[in-house]
Amino acid sequence: MGRLNWPIALAAGAAMLTSSLTGSAQAADSTDPIKFVLNDWTGELLSSRIMGEALKRQGYKIDYVQADAMAEFQGLETGDLDVVMEVWATTQKQVFDNALKTGSVENLGETGMKAREEWWFPEYMKEKCPGLPDWKALKQPDCVKAFSTPDTAPKGRYLGGPVTWGGFDDERVQALGLDFEVVHAGTDAALFAELESAYKRKAPILLWIYAPHWAPSVYKGEWVEFPPYTPECYAEKKYDCGKPHGPIWKAAWSGVKTKWPKAHDAIQKFSITTDEMNALIYKVDRDKQSVEDVTTKWLDENEARWKAWFQ
Amino acid sequence: MTRDRTSFSFEQRFGISAAIVVALACVSWSLPIAAKYPLSWKWPLDQLLTMWLKFLVAQISFITRGIAHILQMPLDFAIGLLAKGFEIPLGSETVTIPPLSWAGVCATFVWIGYRVGGTRLALLQAACSAYIVLFWQWHAAMLTLASVLVCVPVAVACGLLIGVFAYSRPKLNQWVLTPGLDIMQTVPAFAYLIPTLLLFGFGPVAAMIATVIFATPPMARVTTLALNQTPMEIRELGKMVGCTERQTIWRILLPSSLPSLLVGLNQTVMMTLNMVIVASMIGAGGLGFDVLRALRQLDIDRGFESGVAIVLLAVMLDRQGVALANAAKPGAASSKTLAAMFGVPLAFLIVATLLGTQFDWLREFPKALRLSTGATLNDAVSWININYFDAIEAFRIFVLTHFMTPIKVALTSAPWLFVSGVVTVFAYFVGGARMAFLSAFVFAFCLVTGLWDKAMITIYLCLSATVISVVIGIPIAVLAARFDPLYRATTVAIEVLQTLPSFVYLIPVVMLFRVGDFAALLAIVAFAITPIIKFTMTALRTVPADLVEAGKSMGCSGAQMDFFIRFPVALPSILLGINQALLFALAMVVITALVGTRDLGQEVYIALTAANPGRGLVAGLCLALLGILIDRLFQAGVARLQHRKSSQSFVHGELAAA
Numbered sequence: 002m003g004r005l006n007w008p009i010a011l012a013a014g015a016a017m018l019t020s021s022l023t024g025s026a027q028a029a030d031s032t033d034p035i036k037f038v039l040n041d042w043t044g045e046l047l048s049s050r051i052m053g054e055a056l057k058r059q060g061y062k063i064d065y066v067q068a069d070a071m072a073e074f075q076g077l078e079t080g081d082l083d084v085v086m087e088v089w090a091t092t093q094k095q096v097f098d099n100a101l102k103t104g105s106v107e108n109l110g111e112t113g114m115k116a117r118e119e120w121w122f123p124e125y126m127k128e129k130c131p132g133l134p135d136w137k138a139l140k141q142p143d144c145v146k147a148f149s150t151p152d153t154a155p156k157g158r159y160l161g162g163p164v165t166w167g168g169f170d171d172e173r174v175q176a177l178g179l180d181f182e183v184v185h186a187g188t189d190a191a192l193f194a195e196l197e198s199a200y201k202r203k204a205p206i207l208l209w210i211y212a213p214h215w216a217p218s219v220y221k222g223e224w225v226e227f228p229p230y231t232p233e234c235y236a237e238k239k240y241d242c243g244k245p246h247g248p249i250w251k252a253a254w255s256g257v258k259t260k261w262p263k264a265h266d267a268i269q270k271f272s273i274t275t276d277e278m279n280a281l282i283y284k285v286d287r288d289k290q291s292v293e294d295v296t297t298k299w300l301d302e303n304e305a306r307w308k309a310w311f312q
Numbered sequence: 313m314t315r316d317r318t319s320f321s322f323e324q325r326f327g328i329s330a331a332i333v334v335a336l337a338c339v340s341w342s343l344p345i346a347a348k349y350p351l352s353w354k355w356p357l358d359q360l361l362t363m364w365l366k367f368l369v370a371q372i373s374f375i376t377r378g379i380a381h382i383l384q385m386p387l388d389f390a391i392g393l394l395a396k397g398f399e400i401p402l403g404s405e406t407v408t409i410p411p412l413s414w415a416g417v418c419a420t421f422v423w424i425g426y427r428v429g430g431t432r433l434a435l436l437q438a439a440c441s442a443y444i445v446l447f448w449q450w451h452a453a454m455l456t457l458a459s460v461l462v463c464v465p466v467a468v469a470c471g472l473l474i475g476v477f478a479y480s481r482p483k484l485n486q487w488v489l490t491p492g493l494d495i496m497q498t499v500p501a502f503a504y505l506i507p508t509l510l511l512f513g514f515g516p517v518a519a520m521i522a523t524v525i526f527a528t529p530p531m532a533r534v535t536t537l538a539l540n541q542t543p544m545e546i547r548e549l550g551k552m553v554g555c556t557e558r559q560t561i562w563r564i565l566l567p568s569s570l571p572s573l574l575v576g577l578n579q580t581v582m583m584t585l586n587m588v589i590v591a592s593m594i595g596a597g598g599l600g601f602d603v604l605r606a607l608r609q610l611d612i613d614r615g616f617e618s619g620v621a622i623v624l625l626a627v628m629l630d631r632q633g634v635a636l637a638n639a640a641k642p643g644a645a646s647s648k649t650l651a652a653m654f655g656v657p658l659a660f661l662i663v664a665t666l667l668g669t670q671f672d673w674l675r676e677f678p679k680a681l682r683l684s685t686g687a688t689l690n691d692a693v694s695w696i697n698i699n700y701f702d703a704i705e706a707f708r709i710f711v712l713t714h715f716m717t718p719i720k721v722a723l724t725s726a727p728w729l730f731v732s733g734v735v736t737v738f739a740y741f742v743g744g745a746r747m748a749f750l751s752a753f754v755f756a757f758c759l760v761t762g763l764w765d766k767a768m769i770t771i772y773l774c775l776s777a778t779v780i781s782v783v784i785g786i787p788i789a790v791l792a793a794r795f796d797p798l799y800r801a802t803t804v805a806i807e808v809l810q811t812l813p814s815f816v817y818l819i820p821v822v823m824l825f826r827v828g829d830f831a832a833l834l835a836i837v838a839f840a841i842t843p844i845i846k847f848t849m850t851a852l853r854t855v856p857a858d859l860v861e862a863g864k865s866m867g868c869s870g871a872q873m874d875f876f877i878r879f880p881v882a883l884p885s886i887l888l889g890i891n892q893a894l895l896f897a898l899a900m901v902v903i904t905a906l907v908g909t910r911d912l913g914q915e916v917y918i919a920l921t922a923a924n925p926g927r928g929l930v931a932g933l934c935l936a937l938l939g940i941l942i943d944r945l946f947q948a949g950v951a952r953l954q955h956r957k958s959s960q961s962f963v964h965g966e967l968a969a970a
Contacts, residue, residue, distance in 0.1 A: 041608050066595045072923035081513035151712040152828045165921040187906040190610035191827050
């Protein structure tokens with residue numbers, strides 16, 4: 002082989018490169034990637050992906066960043082993170098309110114989903130602890146025994162969510178004088194894997210269930226009725242009450258409004274119903290489809306809906 | 313001044329200790345304050361630390377943000393080059409430059425493997441690359457590799473600087489640097505993720521900096537060690553040719569200890585890969601995040617596939633590094649071989665990437681050819697779960713009720729004064745006043761920061777796990793030391809257990825045994841058993857040949873040989889292995905927080921998820937202090953044992969001579 006002719010080789014290379022151009026029309030917004038937060042429960046992953054992928058189809062660049070439900074506000078305040086698609090009134094309200102007070106975080110309105118989180122038991126447990134769903138039943142020694150397991154004996158066992166979700170369950174147990182030990186599930190999946198296993202065998206279980214989620218409709222059971230939540234109960238750090246109910250909000254770093262005004266507008270319009278979300282989570286958790294596939298399918302099927310967010 | 317402990321006879325010391333223990337017991341069970349430390353006496357060190365840190369962050373964040381910004385650039389470049397490509401806006405259009413083609417990168421690995429390690433290494437590199445490509449781990453592996461490529465030079469540079477500094481200022485080294493490095497290595501990485509988050513923001517750069525903190529100490533230690541070990545003549549040579557001290561270090565000593573430094577480099581790469589999963593919790597992507605996601609979804613197959621990819625990436629870099637270190641020994645490579653070593657792969661990369669713009673299969677490996685374990689492992693575990701549920705449950709309950717719960721109840725309900733008093737007396741017994749002081753300090757720290765209960769649960773988990781590891785590990789080691797095929801199999805198994813990220817085997821453990829102490833115990837045992845087997849096996853196999861011969865000539869049977877000859881000789885190494893196991897268990901405690909334990913590890917994890925730096929650091933320090941105490945106590949105990957034995961044998965020898 003003779004000597005390579007470098008100028009020609011380079012020119013050929015450059016030509017091949019330019020032929021692979023993927024020129025995309027730029028939106029009027031900044032071309033920097035928008036950083037979406039991914040938390041550790043399936044619903045949030047879906048909400049984030051749906052909004053993020055919709056924006057991508059409109060020519061935006063999106064980065065997905067892993068952050069925890071409590072720590073994420075730190076990132077939102079400094080602009081390290083841009084958008085959080087689910088902020089639950091049930092557990093995150095306090096931190097969210099504090100973040101809003103700094104002025105660096107903006108509430109982008111409700112997602113359309115209503116949140117409920119509380120201690121939950123399957124229906125068959127009512128036979129073993131007849132006083133339920135009233136929380137006072139949990140004070141009866143018989144009930145404590147019914148919910149007790151070798152790990153926690155002589156105390157009852159309550160399976161809480163991953164510690165990342167907060168929720169003040171340790172404080173609640175202490176404030177209400179319940180003889181229960183809070184075991185944290187570590188992960189979302191472990192929580193429901195245990196419920197499934199226990200439910201099949203009618204084994205005793207008392208655990209943290211949240212909605213929107215498929216579990217309350219697939220399994221028969223009820224939420225424990227604690228003394229109703231009041232803002233003072235949490236503000237004064239008493240925690241002798243149940244968890245608050247309320248909407249799920251969207252939140253953003255306050256700079257999003259000026260940096261990506263159109264995207265900001267679209268995220269504000271994002272809306273999805275609780276039932277819809279339940280079905281999507283079911284597809285991921287039970288039918289073992291990937292979050293990405295479920296998102297793509299939803300976007301393909303609901304094109305008119307998400308395109309309307311950009312009007 | 314403390315009285316010299318040898319001035320008491322053994323009986324006297326024993327008597328005094330027993331008296332103190334009885335007195336402590338009386339006080340502890342009669343005074344409520346001595347039993348349970350009042351909550352109101354808690355010293356809010358965590359809140360103070362958080363306040364100071366927040367203040368500090370506000371003052372210096374512009375500097376740290378600047379550093380983050382600077383580090384972001386090489387990281388973006390590496391990620392662009394290996395994984396994501398570049399988008400360069402040109403006027404109204406965007407030019408997309410694709411990332412390096414997988415074929416080119418693989419070819420590069422194989423080529424360099426061939427040049428430095430021959431056909432064997434080339435084949436190894438090819439096999440590992442093939443796994444990563446075929447199992448569709450390429451993109452994630454390149455994200456991980458990109459962060460390794462940026463972290464390692466930074467960590468090596470920091471390590472070199474600290475190491476040289478420690479070498480030239482021995483006093484400072486002894487009092488500040490060595491303890492500093494000790495703490496960097498014993499405080500769980502989770503604890504300093506939080507201050508890192510606050511200072512450097514969310515995302516890959518913060519994760520990278522946490523990784524650098526974790527990976528720097530070994531490099532610093534190796535540097536100091538290598539400098540101290542350079543032959544006197546070389547140092548003299550520096551003086552003779554009139555070098556300044558700085559010139560001697562940088563121009564003569566460091567180049568002459570290149571092989572040791574390359575070992576340090578290798579260590580740094582390994583530590584970096586160890587950190588990938590923890591780093592993914594604060595925003596690093598790549599293989600680590602895939603394993604974390606698999607754990608969250610309890611998807612064994614995906615976790616296993618990504619976990620194996622991490623192991624293979626580590627193997628590829630490790631073997632390549634070792635071969636490079638060996639190749640560096642005989643003298644500098646000529647420019648011609650250098651050109652061949654790097655010129656050829658460069659050509660591969662450019663050609664494959666350019667062709668990739670035309671042929672899709674070169675840009676991205678065709679999805680149709682993807683291999684996967686599908687849901688095989690998940691199905692296998694569910695099958696076990698369905699068919700053997702009762703047996704598994706019975707086993708779990710048996711261990712819990714007869715072994716774990718009694719230890720837990722004893723430790724958590726015992727009065728703090730009694731527990732700390734007894735351990736401190738014991739510490740005085742084996743290590744004198746200094747050890748007693750250390751013990752008292754550690755317990756006082758746990759107590760006043762309000763972490764007593766969690767510290768006790770931590771000790772209970774570590775202790776139970778170590779006992780089980782000893783019970784299972786030592787018989788395995790004894791058998792493996794005797795039979796060669798078993799020895800080889802065990803060695804491989806241990807290496808896999810140590811490099812496979814622990815998160816991967818948390819998944820099946822949780823599926824079979826549900827969250828709670830028992831699952832945590834199994835995960836800790838899987839990790840802590842490795843040093844016990846390794847140390848015991850090696851010690852038994854390296855018993856001096858003349859002793860073994862002597863035993864044989866006296867007609868000992870196989871079991872007698874083990875019990876009367878090999879075991880006593882190997883005992884100090886075995887004890888060291890147990891010591892290591894305890895430390896490994898403490899390190900693993902933080903990770904088991906993800907399967908629902910209630911120990912110090914969980915405290916650190918809660919702090920991480922709530923971005924509360926003070927709480928995490930205090931709990932992390934508590935863990936580190938417990939680790940240091942266990943380590944020192946154990947070593948002092950072993951030293952005493954050896955001392956007693958040698959003095960005993962001395963006495964016997966004298967008697968025999970007489």
